[in-house]
Amino acid sequence: SSGTTDTTSGDASPATTAAGGTTDPEPTETTAATTDEPVVVRAAVTGGEDTLNPYTYVSGFPGWNMLMLQYDSLMQFDVNGDPQPWLAESVETNDDLTVWTLTLAEGVMFSDGEQLTVDDVEFTFNYFTEKAAGRFARDLRGVESVTTDGDRTITITLDAPNPAFDLVALADIPIIPEHIWSEVTDPEEHQFDSVTNIGSGPYVLVDYVEDQSYRFEANPDYFRGAPAVDELVVVVFADDSGPLAAIRSNEIDVIFERISPEQIDLLDALDPIDISQGPEFTTQMINFDVTKAPFDDIAVRQAISKAVDRQDIVDTVFLGAATVGSPGWVHPEKAVYNPAVAAERDVAGANALLDEAGYTDSDGDGIREFSGGPMSFEMLTNSSDSLRLRIAELVAEMLAEIGIEVTVSSVETATWEEAVWPGFDIANGRNYQMAVWGWSAPVQANTIRVAELVDGNPDIGFLNLTGFSDPAVDAIAEALLTEADPAVSAQQIGELQVLIAEGVPFVLLAYPDGAYAYNSAVYDGWEFIAGQGIVSKLSLLDASARP
Amino acid sequence: MTPPAIPANRPRRLLPRSLADRLGWFGAIIVGFLILMAVFAPRLAPYDPSERVARPFLPPSSEHLLGTNDVGQDLLSELIFGARVSLTVGIVAAVVAMLIGTTVGVIAGYYPKRLGSVLMRFVDVVLILPFLPLLIVLAAYLGRSLTNTIIVIGVLIWAAPARIIRSQVLSLRSREYVLASRSMGAKDRWVILRHILPRTGLLATGSFVRAISGAILLEAALSFLGLGDPIQKSWGSILFWAQSRGAFLTPAWKWWVLPPGLAIMAASLGFALIAFAVEERINPKL
Amino acid sequence: MKRLDLSKLGQYVIVIIVAVTLNFALPRLMPGNPLALIAGVDVGLLTAEERAQIIEDVGLNEPILNQYADYWVSIATGDLGQSYRSGRPIKDIIAERLPWTLLLAGGALIISSFFGIILGAISAWRRGGKADVPLLTGMIALQSLPSFWLGMLLISVFAVNLGLLPSFGAISPAANYEGWEYFKDVLEHAILPIVTLSVLSTPGVYLTMRYSMLEVLGEDFIRTARAKGASERRVLFGHVTRNAIAPVVTFLAIRFAFSFGGAVIIETVFSYPGLGRLVFEAVSGRDFPVMQASFLVFTAAVLIANLIADLLYPILDPRTRAA
Amino acid sequence: MTSPASIRSPLALDAPPLLALEGLSIRFDMRDGQVHAVSDIDLSVKPGEVFALVGESGSGKSVTALSIMGLLPTPPAIVSGSIRFEGQDLTTLRNRAMSKIRGKEIGMVFQDPMSSLNPVHTVGKQIGESLRLHFGMNRRDAHGRAIELLDRVGIPDAASRASDHPHEFSGGMRQRAVIAMALACDPKLLIADEPTTALDVTVQSQIVQLIRDLQQERHMAVIWITHDLGVVAEIADRVAVMYGGRVMEQGSASDVYAATRHPYTSGLLRAIPGIDRSTATKLAEIPGTPTTIFAPLTACAFHHRCPMTEPGCTSSVPELMATDRPGHESSCIHHEELAAAGNIWLDDASTIQPDRSRSDDRVIVTVEDLKVHFPIRRRSGRARGTVRAVDGVNLEIHTGRTLGVVGESGCGKTTLGRTLVGLIEPTAGSIRVDGSDDDTHRTIQMIFQDPFSSMNPGMRVRDVIEEPLRILSMGSSGERESRVAELLEMVGLPTDAAERYPHEFSGGQRQRIAIARALAADPQVIVCDEPVSALDVSVQAQIVNLLRDIQDTHGLAFLFIAHDLAVVRHISDEVAVMYLGQIVERSSRDDLYREPLHPYTKALLAAVPVPDPSVSHSAAPLRGDLPSPSNPPSGCRFHTRCPVAVPGMCDTQPPPLLEVSSERWVACHLVGSDQPHKRPQTGGEQS
Numbered sequence A: 001s002s003g004t005t006d007t008t009s010g011d012a013s014p015a016t017t018a019a020g021g022t023t024d025p026e027p028t029e030t031t032a033a034t035t036d037e038p039v040v041v042r043a044a045v046t047g048g049e050d051t052l053n054p055y056t057y058v059s060g061f062p063g064w065n066m067l068m069l070q071y072d073s074l075m076q077f078d079v080n081g082d083p084q085p086w087l088a089e090s091v092e093t094n095d096d097l098t099v100w101t102l103t104l105a106e107g108v109m110f111s112d113g114e115q116l117t118v119d120d121v122e123f124t125f126n127y128f129t130e131k132a133a134g135r136f137a138r139d140l141r142g143v144e145s146v147t148t149d150g151d152r153t154i155t156i157t158l159d160a161p162n163p164a165f166d167l168v169a170l171a172d173i174p175i176i177p178e179h180i181w182s183e184v185t186d187p188e189e190h191q192f193d194s195v196t197n198i199g200s201g202p203y204v205l206v207d208y209v210e211d212q213s214y215r216f217e218a219n220p221d222y223f224r225g226a227p228a229v230d231e232l233v234v235v236v237f238a239d240d241s242g243p244l245a246a247i248r249s250n251e252i253d254v255i256f257e258r259i260s261p262e263q264i265d266l267l268d269a270l271d272p273i274d275i276s277q278g279p280e281f282t283t284q285m286i287n288f289d290v291t292k293a294p295f296d297d298i299a300v301r302q303a304i305s306k307a308v309d310r311q312d313i314v315d316t317v318f319l320g321a322a323t324v325g326s327p328g329w330v331h332p333e334k335a336v337y338n339p340a341v342a343a344e345r346d347v348a349g350a351n352a353l354l355d356e357a358g359y360t361d362s363d364g365d366g367i368r369e370f371s372g373g374p375m376s377f378e379m380l381t382n383s384s385d386s387l388r389l390r391i392a393e394l395v396a397e398m399l400a401e402i403g404i405e406v407t408v409s410s411v412e413t414a415t416w417e418e419a420v421w422p423g424f425d426i427a428n429g430r431n432y433q434m435a436v437w438g439w440s441a442p443v444q445a446n447t448i449r450v451a452e453l454v455d456g457n458p459d460i461g462f463l464n465l466t467g468f469s470d471p472a473v474d475a476i477a478e479a480l481l482t483e484a485d486p487a488v489s490a491q492q493i494g495e496l497q498v499l500i501a502e503g504v505p506f507v508l509l510a511y512p513d514g515a516y517a518y519n520s521a522v523y524d525g526w527e528f529i530a531g532q533g534i535v536s537k538l539s540l541l542d543a544s545a546r547p
Numbered sequence B: 001m002t003p004p005a006i007p008a009n010r011p012r013r014l015l016p017r018s019l020a021d022r023l024g025w026f027g028a029i030i031v032g033f034l035i036l037m038a039v040f041a042p043r044l045a046p047y048d049p050s051e052r053v054a055r056p057f058l059p060p061s062s063e064h065l066l067g068t069n070d071v072g073q074d075l076l077s078e079l080i081f082g083a084r085v086s087l088t089v090g091i092v093a094a095v096v097a098m099l100i101g102t103t104v105g106v107i108a109g110y111y112p113k114r115l116g117s118v119l120m121r122f123v124d125v126v127l128i129l130p131f132l133p134l135l136i137v138l139a140a141y142l143g144r145s146l147t148n149t150i151i152v153i154g155v156l157i158w159a160a161p162a163r164i165i166r167s168q169v170l171s172l173r174s175r176e177y178v179l180a181s182r183s184m185g186a187k188d189r190w191v192i193l194r195h196i197l198p199r200t201g202l203l204a205t206g207s208f209v210r211a212i213s214g215a216i217l218l219e220a221a222l223s224f225l226g227l228g229d230p231i232q233k234s235w236g237s238i239l240f241w242a243q244s245r246g247a248f249l250t251p252a253w254k255w256w257v258l259p260p261g262l263a264i265m266a267a268s269l270g271f272a273l274i275a276f277a278v279e280e281r282i283n284p285k286l
Numbered sequence C: 001m002k003r004l005d006l007s008k009l010g011q012y013v014i015v016i017i018v019a020v021t022l023n024f025a026l027p028r029l030m031p032g033n034p035l036a037l038i039a040g041v042d043v044g045l046l047t048a049e050e051r052a053q054i055i056e057d058v059g060l061n062e063p064i065l066n067q068y069a070d071y072w073v074s075i076a077t078g079d080l081g082q083s084y085r086s087g088r089p090i091k092d093i094i095a096e097r098l099p100w101t102l103l104l105a106g107g108a109l110i111i112s113s114f115f116g117i118i119l120g121a122i123s124a125w126r127r128g129g130k131a132d133v134p135l136l137t138g139m140i141a142l143q144s145l146p147s148f149w150l151g152m153l154l155i156s157v158f159a160v161n162l163g164l165l166p167s168f169g170a171i172s173p174a175a176n177y178e179g180w181e182y183f184k185d186v187l188e189h190a191i192l193p194i195v196t197l198s199v200l201s202t203p204g205v206y207l208t209m210r211y212s213m214l215e216v217l218g219e220d221f222i223r224t225a226r227a228k229g230a231s232e233r234r235v236l237f238g239h240v241t242r243n244a245i246a247p248v249v250t251f252l253a254i255r256f257a258f259s260f261g262g263a264v265i266i267e268t269v270f271s272y273p274g275l276g277r278l279v280f281e282a283v284s285g286r287d288f289p290v291m292q293a294s295f296l297v298f299t300a301a302v303l304i305a306n307l308i309a310d311l312l313y314p315i316l317d318p319r320t321r322a323a
Numbered sequence D: 001m002t003s004p005a006s007i008r009s010p011l012a013l014d015a016p017p018l019l020a021l022e023g024l025s026i027r028f029d030m031r032d033g034q035v036h037a038v039s040d041i042d043l044s045v046k047p048g049e050v051f052a053l054v055g056e057s058g059s060g061k062s063v064t065a066l067s068i069m070g071l072l073p074t075p076p077a078i079v080s081g082s083i084r085f086e087g088q089d090l091t092t093l094r095n096r097a098m099s100k101i102r103g104k105e106i107g108m109v110f111q112d113p114m115s116s117l118n119p120v121h122t123v124g125k126q127i128g129e130s131l132r133l134h135f136g137m138n139r140r141d142a143h144g145r146a147i148e149l150l151d152r153v154g155i156p157d158a159a160s161r162a163s164d165h166p167h168e169f170s171g172g173m174r175q176r177a178v179i180a181m182a183l184a185c186d187p188k189l190l191i192a193d194e195p196t197t198a199l200d201v202t203v204q205s206q207i208v209q210l211i212r213d214l215q216q217e218r219h220m221a222v223i224w225i226t227h228d229l230g231v232v233a234e235i236a237d238r239v240a241v242m243y244g245g246r247v248m249e250q251g252s253a254s255d256v257y258a259a260t261r262h263p264y265t266s267g268l269l270r271a272i273p274g275i276d277r278s279t280a281t282k283l284a285e286i287p288g289t290p291t292t293i294f295a296p297l298t299a300c301a302f303h304h305r306c307p308m309t310e311p312g313c314t315s316s317v318p319e320l321m322a323t324d325r326p327g328h329e330s331s332c333i334h335h336e337e338l339a340a341a342g343n344i345w346l347d348d349a350s351t352i353q354p355d356r357s358r359s360d361d362r363v364i365v366t367v368e369d370l371k372v373h374f375p376i377r378r379r380s381g382r383a384r385g386t387v388r389a390v391d392g393v394n395l396e397i398h399t400g401r402t403l404g405v406v407g408e409s410g411c412g413k414t415t416l417g418r419t420l421v422g423l424i425e426p427t428a429g430s431i432r433v434d435g436s437d438d439d440t441h442r443t444i445q446m447i448f449q450d451p452f453s454s455m456n457p458g459m460r461v462r463d464v465i466e467e468p469l470r471i472l473s474m475g476s477s478g479e480r481e482s483r484v485a486e487l488l489e490m491v492g493l494p495t496d497a498a499e500r501y502p503h504e505f506s507g508g509q510r511q512r513i514a515i516a517r518a519l520a521a522d523p524q525v526i527v528c529d530e531p532v533s534a535l536d537v538s539v540q541a542q543i544v545n546l547l548r549d550i551q552d553t554h555g556l557a558f559l560f561i562a563h564d565l566a567v568v569r570h571i572s573d574e575v576a577v578m579y580l581g582q583i584v585e586r587s588s589r590d591d592l593y594r595e596p597l598h599p600y601t602k603a604l605l606a607a608v609p610v611p612d613p614s615v616s617h618s619a620a621p622l623r624g625d626l627p628s629p630s631n632p633p634s635g636c637r638f639h640t641r642c643p644v645a646v647p648g649m650c651d652t653q654p655p656p657l658l659e660v661s662s663e664r665w666v667a668c669h670l671v672g673s674d675q676p677h678k679r680p681q682t683g684g685e686q687s
């Protein structure tokens, strides 16, 4: 996909924001009328994100999102979550998706007044490749070369076709200024501050108090036009209930974290507070250790998948604010979703499956037996996520109906991670029987990453936490990774969904919606990016500047 | 050294103690009430607390006097059944704490020189242990269950009773009846079992009841932090759910937050009052 | 003042050694590892070599005894290392956090000693009287309040419903107040957490004071003072309180140290940027150096409090001065 | 040193009473009953006289004194009747007005000098406090006056000691300080409640002397409260004897002692062992024990224990009546018969004690060069010195005989006794027990001082008595049971006592239980550590007699430790005098008391109060206090206090304990066969 966007609207021309129906006069008009009345938005996050440099932010969400307020990437997600040209005016690829040619937008300045050039782009790619740092280095794996041609053209050559290169790399990597970073030899050790927090993004981080607050000021010379919000203060809370109290007491204006489902209606009912809600690509699922009995038996896994009532979980735990999980992994909102795999609850079928496979309750205590004794398992959840705990309880209730006893064990997060994913390396095996698990949005957002979840080869399936292995699945998954033709790729993903639904490497239960609360009297230009939520520069730019 | 005029048959029991007694009885009534509630929970509770009986987040109604929780379980039933877990954890954890505390306290008090001072240094260390990681470590090695919550709490709170009992034993071991026993050739075992332990018992009762009071609070705090077992229906875990589902900030605090908090307070208060009365009785000076 | 007793010092040393060793061992005994924290995001995307590199960079691959020795060296040199999470020197982090915790603990100490001592004295002086009964009952009741519950209710009432006080933090974020404004801001933020901590520690002070007073009131020298013709007031202030205060001061010192630990819950509830919250976050993220350092601060607080109590005691109670 | 007192007129016998108690009753209302501590008493004290209030424990003396000061806790105390001080009824005064009288007009000295001083203030400040309160003196003047007062009560180096805290004073000094405090404002009346009871005889006589001097110097009236008739005889002008909250007898000291008109008083006087009484007879007992009065009296309070009781005694409460002597009153309806009959007590006192010949005894315990040193520890536990509690003691204990051990408090008596029974490991030296199997515990048992704390309050009497048998695994349970019954009978307790708890018994009865326990394992030696000093005089005699009887019937050996030389004299065959961990004199009882050789022994004996006002007492015999056993004086340890010490010899060379004559050992450079010329006069020839 390629496209160009007019970049001349750099000086903010007043434009109406989306019809929000607020009681306030139209915000940008106010800004124009009384220029000394800046729009200040106070946002809440839970847990600090450190100094918000490419090497020092903490979490994928909202850390990366906040980071990207200061930086720009070559491409930018639009409301649908699809990458669109941004710093790069245009993005073109060859047929087998190995050569990507980009044209840099003109007149982009860093916040210290230096011009952003193709050299900065080249520097950025090389720097991230050389100075290992998880996320961006991984993005750039497979990049063979980065070359510049003249002032505006950059050519990136990959060693293999990568259909998602725009999504995972171009829209993800912040372009950093060479004149600052070339002097930083050891970014892990380097401490950053507002002097070195230099990017081309719409905001400049001017103030940071660890674990307390961030203050961003708008960059009036932003190449897409001055942002609609002049100042953004991000307050760090220790737990989830703090922001909820603070938005009610009018101490903050927006919560940069998903609010829990029961809060949606409650907060929406309050006057200036509104909710922005939409599908997100996070997942809630049941993992089991597929390498051990009885989960090595496909019948057991299928029975479990049939026995869980996904709708009940969506209704009870998420109060409807979630999408029922697809047994084939892919979110129904995705274009490549295969409706054929839709889940049906079938307790009788599940029981029959188990009976057939020889798992019977021989001693009449209501619990079936298998070679290793009663089918009685421990299901791990992490105590910090109460919704997951409830899911576990409900699943336990549901599995009781098919003679499988589940004891829910809630443990502290690191303990839970260590059991399910020891050392974050699947080579270390697994120390659990069953667990409620979930992946963050990027895993789902890029559909072809499903290979990482199910491939039996640990190099490819490095997120295959359940130890699943199926040659048929492997074959399609590996083909998918390098398939250049979107149509073929869609076809493969469709097949893969069927195989996954049958093979049950995990039981996908739901995709929770993202819901964000904000005070519409202060600012209501929030834009919900499918799969990512509202925390993005898009929300803070004028509507006309958005892709 | 030898004031001969030790007042003969001065009636100690005649001192007025009505206030402590009244408070103690008040505490006993509260505790009695809560224990009855725990014992007869299945009869008193209108529903099975672990069954989803209505829609989630219902406000109080005639069917559900305290409404329902986030998955539609009856809050009143949870509250009533919560007494079982909270009181059990409190009492059993206190028993664990007293077993450790008494053993250490008696040994440290009876052998105050080497062994005793080593033990007391150990007690000092326990008192300054960072309890959060300790808890996680213990939970990790013991697994998460009610039994382990009990052990963890017991391990965390034994040091205070150990100190009190040690100082009591220190004074007991120089009582003349202990000296008398030793002068007859009694071995340490005999003295400890026949003289020290029974006399410490009374004091330990006070510490024990106080420990229950503390253990109930600790269980609530642990559950609230998500370090207990939120699946167990205890008062602390009701609050954990109330907190994690935002009930503190909504009108639901009146039926979801207040009752379990008050129940914790009542239980802790009840035991604390009994402890106060017991201790007041033991200390003849007061 | 007499010089500090050597064997007492020796005991402190033993306690310190054991405590420091535990501080070192506990984080490492915890399941889970700090990889995710050190690596930053998406630890799953790392290759095995990258993982190994990270572990090596922070020295976690070294033999445990070497790490232990390094820890001692770092304590001895006062250089507590760097946080895995932020890479900042822990000294700086602690220097930022400690004042806030001190503010809460100190504020609560002042309030709870003020009310605890005065009310305890009143209660004991008029034992069983009109003031004593409700005070005693009320204090025992306060002692039975779950702290997090109280904190949350206070937020709910004073911040959310009445809008009188801020519900979180130590200062208004990014407000950049100066002078008096700043002071007011800090005070407003500290009120609710301090009140919560005070409510929790006042009963202890009160009960200690009351107990100590009653004990002193039963002493013969009180009768002697009256026999000298001292008025009730004079007996109360010149003799009873003065004698009863020593155990209370000891209690306060210890209590002050422990309110550091108690701060974990309070600071979480109020999103207060003190040491307690630092610990909580370090523990969840397995930030070993920060955990070690903050446990060290707690240990030091308790030991210093003990030491102060030990030093104060002879001043308050001449009987315990070395002859 | 001018004091306002010097203006006051000398004693006027016909002057109106300074203090008059009329119909005074004091009751304690407790939740579970009432205690009638004082029932309707009338007393009066004249200006400048020493008035003694005597009675056994619980008779209401302290309560009376406190009611005068208005210091009784109300509630639970309820005071009725009137207390007139210089005509003014103190019971009607409000607290504020009363505090003007306390300390200024009436001073008071309490029994326990340690606990009656505030530990956190300096001694000088505490003395100055009343001056500042009553005369509005400034801090400096008050301090100066406090130093003068300390100097007057005999504190050496008063100026510097005034800024010491009470714990830095010895017991005797503390009591002096308390006296200085009570006298600071020059009160017209001094109430001294058992001011010497907690002190050693030596110090006691110093204090008695001091108060007597001060009283004469200032012409103040003194109410001297005591249970010790001996002390009273030395100082009192008039005496009132209380029992059960009633005054039994009242009159001039000489009348009360010499012409006793109440059976209780005469019983008490006979029960006192006395330093000059015959030891051939048993001590006179008063049967029964003093009791607490829980209901209003309807009879003579003493009728339970009185040998003259007849129906008239129980029909009403007898009032004080005039006797045949002026100013002498008695509440006994038989006082006239008493005047005629003399002694009405059953004469068990004439029972001759069996004589013990020395022929059949043998040495059962030999103690050689015994040393017990304690490290002194600070609060922190660090050793900071050594207390030489016992420092080289040699002695033998003979079967069937009693070795008495006397000495001032802290001289190591208890330590010696406890080491003998194995409670304390000796630091050096040996204890050999002859004629027994290897288990010394079967041979040696112990009786402790405090009958209240020496029994586990949670055990039944049977368990208490059985305990040694069980510890030593003696007998089956049946045998043990019959042994308990046998022992109870032996010590004069009913057999049903076995099932009861110790707290249901009086002090004397408990001491009987303790004796039964000590006898249970059939030992050959019993160490008695002050077994009677916690008991009332009337009960003390019972226990002493019981011990003697048991010794005679069982051929037991006793090591009898006591600070009361009269009691020791009565029970012992041989006496050892200890000073600072060492034996300074050891001899047969009669020799020792007749002719003490060591200057310390002499001083001790001279300090013993004699319960006879007609015997005039010499001045305080000993200077100063016992030196610290952690830093004993060089040479002869006694030289610092010895009136006859020879400089250059006594302060450098420690005198050995030498056998100066047969069966008589003395450690003094001035006593001994090798230095006859220096032998003190009293040390007559021994053969």
Ligand SMILES: Nc1ncnc2c1ncn2[C@@H]1O[C@H](COP(=O)(O)OP(=O)(O)OP(=O)(O)O)[C@@H](O)[C@H]1O
Binding pocket: B001, B002, D374, D375, D376, D387, D388, D389, D407, D408, D409, D410, D411, D412, D413, D414, D415, D416, D563, D629
């Ligand atoms: N366990 C101990 N540790 C240290 N010092 C001790 C100990 N027991 C006794 N002493 C000291 O040893 C000395 C002798 O004490 P001991 O009790 O034997 O004297 P005593 O003659 O029995 O006195 P009293 O008549 O007051 O009972 C005292 O100075 C005492 O303080």
Ligand SMILES: Nc1ncnc2c1ncn2[C@@H]1O[C@H](COP(=O)(O)OP(=O)(O)OP(=O)(O)O)[C@@H](O)[C@H]1O
Binding pocket: B005, B006, B007, B008, B009, B010, B011, B014, D028, D035, D036, D037, D055, D056, D057, D058, D059, D060, D061, D062, D063, D064, D073, D076, D227, D292, D293
């Ligand atoms: N505060 C009190 N409360 C209750 N009863 C009391 C109180 N003080 C004294 N008594 C009782 O009053 C009675 C007389 O006591 P008091 O102290 O006057 O005796 P005493 O003659 O001074 O004896 P001692 O020789 O023991 O000092 C005793 O039976 C005692 O139990």
Ligand SMILES: [Mg+2]
Binding pocket: A360, A361, A362, A363, A364, A365, A366, A367, A368, A369, A374
């Ligand atoms: Mg079965």
Ligand SMILES: [Mg+2]
Binding pocket: A361, A362, A363, A364, A365, A366, A367, A368, A369, A374
């Ligand atoms: Mg079965």
